[in-house]
Amino acid sequence: MTDESLTCPDVLEKIPLYVGDDLEDLDRADVGLHLSDCASCRRELEEARKARAAFVGHLDRSLEGPSSPSLWPAVRQGLLEEGLLSEPRSVRPSPGPRRLLPLAAAAVLLVALGGVWDWPWQAEDQPGIVDSSALPAVTVAEDLGPVRDPFRASPLLRESSGLRRVGWSDTRLLDAAPGASSEWRLVPEAEVRPALQVNQLAGYR
Amino acid sequence: MAEIPAQGPGDHELIRAAQAGSEAAFEALVRRHENRALRVARNLVSNPEDARDLAQEAFIRVFKSLERFDFRHEFTTWLYRIVTNLAIDTLRKRRPQVSTAAPEDEEGEWELAVDGELPSEGLEREETVSQVRACIDRLAPHFRTVMVLRELEGLPCTEIARIVGATHVTVRWRLHRGRKLFQDEWSRMQGAGAKPRQHPEARSVRPSETTSRPEEG
Ligand SMILES: [Zn+2]
Secondary structure (H helix, E strand, O other), X not given: OOHXXXXXXXXXXXXXXXXXXXXXXXXXXXXXXXXXXOXXXXXXXXXXXXXXXXXXXXXXXXXXXXXXXXXXXHHHHHXXXXXXXXXXXXXXXXXOHHHHHHHHHHHHHHHHHHOOOOOHHHOOOOOOOOOHHHOOEEEOOOOOOOOOOOOOOOHHHHHHOOOOOEEEOOEEEEOOOOOOOOEEEEEEHHHOOOHHHHHHHHOOO | OOOOOOOOOOHHHHHHHHHOOXXXXXXXXXXXXXXXXXXXXXXXXOOHHHHXXXXXXXXXXXXXXXXXXXXXXXXXXXXXXXXXXXXXXXXXXXXXXXXXXXXXXXXXXXXXXXXXXXXXXXXXXXOHHHHHHHHHHOEOHHHHHHHHXXXXXXXXXXXXHHHHOOOHHHHHHHHHHHHHHHHXXXXXHHHOOXXXXXXXXXXXXXXXXXXXXXXXX
């Protein structure tokens, strides 16, 4: 298409997109050429620009920045009310590195047990369903030092987390809630899919 | 846009963690994207309380559908889609249906909100902000959505197409039509008797074949 093929009506139809730079390159060039030569269409473009400026200028960007309170408490409350999250846990005031120590112990225990046990919850007939009563309990006894915690780097995550995970090949350790007993339940990675089930499982305290 | 750059785990990582039951990961996802959701909601439904409720509901729906998240896409595409769908529902509930509209002509049905008094009849002339707001409020939801995603969020039409579940051509048509409708309304309010001189070749607002309305999928 060349500029000669564009009539004033053609150009007027393209102005609403031209004004926001939303035309394809070729169209844009053709319209630009026509406009350089047509005062009537330039006046229409000017009107379109004013209208667009009014629209854009009216848009409310005031939410940018940290001023407005977070939605999270209300979202969380909504999820709790719908039974999609476990109840709030009692959180210790100053969760320190010690919180992770039992996890380390459990992770190590898991390694020790993993090669020996025939995990009962790997039954194929109920994919994704975890029967927590069938899970072995692991007693944490020792301080074995720091373990890998994928959320450790983020203060945001660390701050509110009632749930810690320790990655270990195809298994996960669930529920490291502060104040939990020294009993930990182990769940194979493949079974840890629906968040709801995991939360129910992990929400025993 | 002025989004705070993501630090720590990426969205997809957080989603995987949330799928595995990490409330903290989900919280991080909410906090990272809540301003985006609020901003779009606020500009679509106007009322700040409604916008907040809407954004909250959007995140609850995100949570409910976490398992179905398609990792081939960005989380933001999905979030925008949920927010805009909720906003469109809200806007449509708010206004009476235009009973005379042909059922198949959805675009026609929703071009302008025809209920209520015309803004120029009820607003003080000097209140430009109110005038603009009134013009925006008179835009049909699907035009408003595309315009807000384009002008506020700066998203390309291809991304908007993914968000609204329409073709790229449809999105461009809505953008074209929405801008034109807004301009007509705004000019009318500005002018109110002193309408700017029209181009001698200016047609009615019906788009020509070059921007013809695409088939709605
Ligand atoms: Zn011309």
